[in-house]
Amino acid sequence: MFxxxxxxxxxxVAEELHFGAAAERLNMTQPPLSxxxxxxxxxxxxxxxxxxxxxxxxxxxxATLLPRxxxxxDMCIKTDLDVRRVSSGEAGAITVGYTAIAGQSALPLMLRRxxxxxxxxxxxxxxxxxxxxMDGLVKxxxxxxxxxxxxxxxxxxxxxxxxxxxxxxxxxxxSLLGNMAxxxxxxxxxxxxxxxxxxxxxxxxxxxxxxxxxxxxxxxxAHANITQYASQVPALLAFVQxxxxxxxxxxxxxxxxxxxxxxxxxxxxxGIQELNRVDLELAWNEETANPAVLRLLKLIETF
Amino acid sequence: MFxxxxxxxxxxVAEELHFGAAAERLNMTQPPLSxxxxxxxxxxxxxxxxxxxxxxxxxxxxATLLPRxxxxxDMCIKTDLDVRRVSSGEAGAITVGYTAIAGQSALPLMLRRxxxxxxxxxxxxxxxxxxxxMDGLVKxxxxxxxxxxxxxxxxxxxxxxxxxxxxxxxxxxxSLLGNMAxxxxxxxxxxxxxxxxxxxxxxxxxxxxxxxxxxxxxxxxAHANITQYASQVPALLAFVQxxxxxxxxxxxxxxxxxxxxxxxxxxxxxGIQELNRVDLELAWNEETANPAVLRLLKLIETF
DNA sequence: CTCAACAATTCAGTAAAGGTATGAATGTTT
DNA sequence: AAACATTCATACCTTTACTGAATTGTTGAG
Numbered sequence: 103m104f105x106x107x108x109x110x111x112x113x114x115v116a117e118e119l120h121f122g123a124a125a126e127r128l129n130m131t132q133p134p135l136s137x138x139x140x141x142x143x144x145x146x147x148x149x150x151x152x153x154x155x156x157x158x159x160x161x162x163x164x165a166t167l168l169p170r171x172x173x174x175x176d177m178c179i180k181t182d183l184d185v186r187r188v189s190s191g192e193a194g195a196i197t198v199g200y201t202a203i204a205g206q207s208a209l210p211l212m213l214r215r216x217x218x219x220x221x222x223x224x225x226x227x228x229x230x231x232x233x234x235x236m237d238g239l240v241k242x243x244x245x246x247x248x249x250x251x252x253x254x255x256x257x258x259x260x261x262x263x264x265x266x267x268x269x270x271x272x273x274x275x276x277s278l279l280g281n282m283a284x285x286x287x288x289x290x291x292x293x294x295x296x297x298x299x300x301x302x303x304x305x306x307x308x309x310x311x312x313x314x315x316x317x318x319x320x321x322x323x324a325h326a327n328i329t330q331y332a333s334q335v336p337a338l339l340a341f342v343q344x345x346x347x348x349x350x351x352x353x354x355x356x357x358x359x360x361x362x363x364x365x366x367x368x369x370x371x372x373g374i375q376e377l378n379r380v381d382l383e384l385a386w387n388e389e390t391a392n393p394a395v396l397r398l399l400k401l402i403e404t405f
Numbered sequence: 406m407f408x409x410x411x412x413x414x415x416x417x418v419a420e421e422l423h424f425g426a427a428a429e430r431l432n433m434t435q436p437p438l439s440x441x442x443x444x445x446x447x448x449x450x451x452x453x454x455x456x457x458x459x460x461x462x463x464x465x466x467x468a469t470l471l472p473r474x475x476x477x478x479d480m481c482i483k484t485d486l487d488v489r490r491v492s493s494g495e496a497g498a499i500t501v502g503y504t505a506i507a508g509q510s511a512l513p514l515m516l517r518r519x520x521x522x523x524x525x526x527x528x529x530x531x532x533x534x535x536x537x538x539m540d541g542l543v544k545x546x547x548x549x550x551x552x553x554x555x556x557x558x559x560x561x562x563x564x565x566x567x568x569x570x571x572x573x574x575x576x577x578x579x580s581l582l583g584n585m586a587x588x589x590x591x592x593x594x595x596x597x598x599x600x601x602x603x604x605x606x607x608x609x610x611x612x613x614x615x616x617x618x619x620x621x622x623x624x625x626x627a628h629a630n631i632t633q634y635a636s637q638v639p640a641l642l643a644f645v646q647x648x649x650x651x652x653x654x655x656x657x658x659x660x661x662x663x664x665x666x667x668x669x670x671x672x673x674x675x676g677i678q679e680l681n682r683v684d685l686e687l688a689w690n691e692e693t694a695n696p697a698v699l700r701l702l703k704l705i706e707t708f
Numbered sequence: 709c710t711c712a713a714c715a716a717t718t719c720a721g722t723a724a725a726g727g728t729a730t731g732a733a734t735g736t737t738t
Numbered sequence: 739a740a741a742c743a744t745t746c747a748t749a750c751c752t753t754t755a756c757t758g759a760a761t762t763g764t765t766g767a768g
Contacts, residue, residue, distance in 0.1 A: 103481060106409060107725090121746060134726050136747060141724095146485060148492030152694045155733045155745050159545075161694035163492035170484040174477060178406060181473040182449060189451030189466035242462075391455045391464030410756095424715060437757055439716060458714050458764050 106178060108142040109171040111135055112150065116168045119158045191393030193222040196245045199235035200227070201382075202334050204248035207354035208264050208382055212248070212402055219401045223394045231307045231333055239387050245395045247385040250310035260385035263402075267378045268318065268350040270295065270366045271342045271359070278348060289367035292322035292374065299329040299347030307333035314380065315350050318368070321377055339363055352380050409481060411445040412474040414438055415453065419471045422461045494696030496525040499548045502538035503530070504685075505637050507551035510657040511567050511685055515551070515705055522704045526697045534610045534636055542690050548698045550688040553613035563688035566705075570681045571621065571653040573598065573669045574645045574662070581651060592670035595625035595677065602632040602650030610636035617683065618653050621671070624680055642666055655683050 114124035115135070125132040143150050150164035160168065187193035200209045205227075213225060228244065232252050238244030239258045247260075254260060270290050272278060278298055303311035319326040329347050332338045336358065338349045343362045356365050368378055384402070386395055417427035418438070428435040446453050453467035463471065490496035503512045508530075516528060531547065535555050541547030542561045550563075557563060573593050575581060581601055606614035622629040632650050635641045639661065641652045646665045659668050671681055687705070689698055 103409060103485065106406060122744090130725095131727060132746075133728085133748080138725085140747090146488050146492070148488050149694070150488075152692070153746065155747085156735060158746085159694070161492075162497050162696060163488050164694075166491040166497070167484065167488045170480065170487070174480050174484065177473070177477050177480070181470065181477065182406065184473070185449050185451050185453075185466050185470045188469040189449070189464075194465055194469070389455070391452070391462070391467075393465065425713090434758055435715075436717075436759085440756085443716090456715070457766095458716090459766060461715085 104142050104145050106175065108138050108145075109175055111138040112142055112164075112167065113171050113175065115139060115151065115158065116160055116164060116171075119160075121153075121158065187222065189393055191220070191223070191395075191397040194392060194394035195224045195226055196392065196394050196398060197226040197228060197238075197243065198246045198248065199230045199238050199244040200248040201232060201235075201250065202229055202336055203266075203352050203355050204382055205229055206357045207266070208248050208384075212398075215402060216398060220394070220397055223398070232310065233307055235385070239385055242387065242390075245386065245390060245392050246398065247383075249383055249385055251381045251383050252310055254385070257388050258385055259388050260383040262381055263384040264382040266352045266354055266380040266382065268314070268368060268380060269353050269356065270348060270368060271339060271351050271355075271363050272348045272366070273342055273345040274362045274364045276345060289369045291369040291371070292318060293324050295319075295348055296324040297327045300326050301330045301332065301338045301341045301347045301349040302326070302328040303338070304331045304333040311350075311380075314377075318350070318374065318377055321374060322372070407445050407448050409478065411441050411448075412478055414441040415445055415467075415470065416474050416478065418442060418454065418461065419463055419467060419474075422463075424456075424461065490525065492696055494523070494526070494698075494700040497695060497697035498527045498529055499695065499697050499701060500529040500531060500541075500546065501549045501551065502533040502541050502547040503551040504535060504538075504553065505532055505639055506569075506655050506658050507685055508532055509660045510569070511551050515701075518705060519701060523697065523700055526701070535613065536610060538688070542688055545690065545693075548689065548693060548695050549701065550686075552686055552688055554684045554686050555613055557688070560691050561688055562691050563686040565684055566687040567685040569655045569657055569683040569685065571617070571671060571683060572656050572659065573651060573671060574642060574654050574666050575651045575669070576645055576648040577665045577667045579648065592672045594672035594674070595621060596627050598622075598651055599627040600630045603629050604633045604635065604641045604644045604650045604652035605629070605631040606641070607634045607636040614653075614683075617680075621653070621677065621680055625675070625677060 111124070111128060114127050115121060118124040118127065121135055121139075122132050125135040128135065139150065146163070146167075148163040149161050150167060152159045152161055184193065198209065198212075209227070216223065216225070228238070230238065230244070232247075232249035235244055235247035235249045236252065236255050236258060239247050240255045248263065249260075251260070251262075303309075303315060305312050316326060330341055332341065335351050335355045338351065339355070339360055341347060342349055343360045350368070353365075359365065368374060370378065384399075386399065390396070414427070414431060417430050418424060421427040421430065424438055424442075425435050428438040431438065442453065449466070449470075451466040452464050453470060455462045455464055487496065501512065501515075512530070519526065519528070531541070533541065533547070535550075535552035538547055538550035538552045539555060539558050539561060542550050543558045551566065552563075554563070554565075573595075582597055606612075606618060608615050619629060633644055635644065638654050638658045641654065642658070642663055644650060645652055646663045653671070656668075662668065671677060673681065687702075689702065693699070
């Protein structure tokens, strides 16, 4: 196979149609240039130039080679630049895993800041529950995770990113609460949810929420009457909207509440305040080979 | 800039994710392969693989390089093949110059034979009068000319390709001939055209026909009453169709005769037969650097 | 703790690329 | 017509770079 320097030599001669001039352009002397062309011709088994001591002209084979040679060289230069940029983190792609809720809160903030601070880096977005994100982080199919503080897999590190709180979601104008109904916007003690049909986070995919809700109920001395399981907040809210029960969701989930659902703060008295805390973490693989990820981590250190 | 062997080495390692296996695939030993990759990384200023003594994996920069490296190598292989094919005449392009009449006779024959005998070679067609073809042959903008035997320019050689004869073209049902009118298809002595309005070939672009027509008239003792000049047969036939006069055209031009024109053979007696001969030649530049042209010349040697 | 696997390093031999000097062919000028 | 200028090719030498064999260093598995 020919070599890239040979292609460069060929292009120079083809453009100058003069070995001396081409050699000068290539910062070399004429004899080795002649030999390079001869070598190229030999390797291709094709006469590329018709040349006498007075003029040089392209043959049909040479004319065929010229545009392709230019294209190959162009591609090499572009490739060189691209690889450098990706390597320096200046460009590249980051696959972000995020929970449905983070998609409404932390993700847009992060993307906005990244768009300003590191243009040239593109994002591949994947909505995943925390455990799937963790798997992805280990396998390398996810670069950055926006997830709940679940047990980390080896090699995956994380740090707190945002705090949130749970709020109560009920069917609008529902009679579930009976005479304990509170006006829209007013806080509600968890005790008022005692024995009400509770739409619950699944133990597997949403263990963090599952456990948190149980802790809160226990702390309030209320009985959790679980009637449905779902792993994602929008699914739970759909159940609420259908009037099937009540649930607790992060406050930021109110941003995409369907109509027919009303929200109430949870009464923080009796130590509930301290327990009612939903953490969102930023997680990544410690050994990530993606420089753009490192830049991103630095960029949103002060989130 | 990196080298092609380095890209090959990179692709092999990226696909095997194992230096030893990649080295075997490349028919080399492992140490030089390791060094090639190191060199490539150094030249690109980028870590391409994350490697321990237990596993090798692509970095983001490496993942960016891989498809591009494959593309570059593919293009190199294709280019190599294409250049060889063009050089051997197996593929390539031939620019054919041809007169309007040859476009109806010799050109289709030639193209049909070429399509069978040298598939892979494409043709660029340019309808040109003979003198323009000759210029093109000298400049190299025309590879093959189908033209009249005009004076050849240095470096251009030609050989006879087809013979034809002139026929008389008259407005259909015309009264121009007066009582000398002949039934359609019957031959006509040139003397019957004496003093009739004659639509003539221009002396410059169609000198060959111009001179031939004058010779024929002189030989028949008829007076050429030239009323119009044109350089191309279709233009002359259009004049005939309009009833403006008569003219002589090659018999093969009858193929694209407009309606309203009738043709008659020229009476060949009294030595006219021998003079009435229109040659078409095949011409090319002796120093053509287009191998496909040489193949074509060989292919239609026996036309 | 030893072994096996695997990438990195060292070193010597060889192939390839570049430079200088020179030759050969072909227009151009006097 | 002869000397000259231009330009590509060749010869020869030096330096660079690549290759293979032997060896080292590191890391995970038994």
